[in-house]
Amino acid sequence: xxIDPAQLSPGVLEFLTERHLASLTTLPDNAAMVSEAxxxxxxxxMSLSMRATLLNLLNNNMPGSTATxxxxxxxxxxxxxxxxATQR
Numbered sequence: 001x002x003i004d005p006a007q008l009s010p011g012v013l014e015f016l017t018e019r020h021l022a023s024l025t026t027l028p029d030n031a032a033m034v035s036e037a038x039x040x041x042x043x044x045x046m047s048l049s050m051r052a053t054l055l056n057l058l059n060n061n062m063p064g065s066t067a068t069x070x071x072x073x074x075x076x077x078x079x080x081x082x083x084x085a086t087q088r
Contacts, residue, residue: 021075023040024067025071033070034051034074037054037075042078057077
């Protein structure tokens with residue numbers, strides 16, 4: 001049974017938060033978070049439509065969420081996207 005919305009065990013969530021998501025969660029706003037994820041995960045090649053979709057999600061569909069929750073959602077969606085899956 002999933003433990004949290006991202007379906008990660010507490011140990012994995014703690015590891016990700018401490019080691020990999022910290023650079024995203026300390027950024028000043030959602031736009032900066034998307035830009036940083038773009039650089040780290042897509043090497044700066046994110047399409048404008050994907051950026052707009054992700055920003056819409058973070059700005060309008062996650063009220064009351066923490067920076068960690070937004071970062072997890074962002075990384076999860078990018079990893080599932082066709083843009084991430086495309087071999088370069």
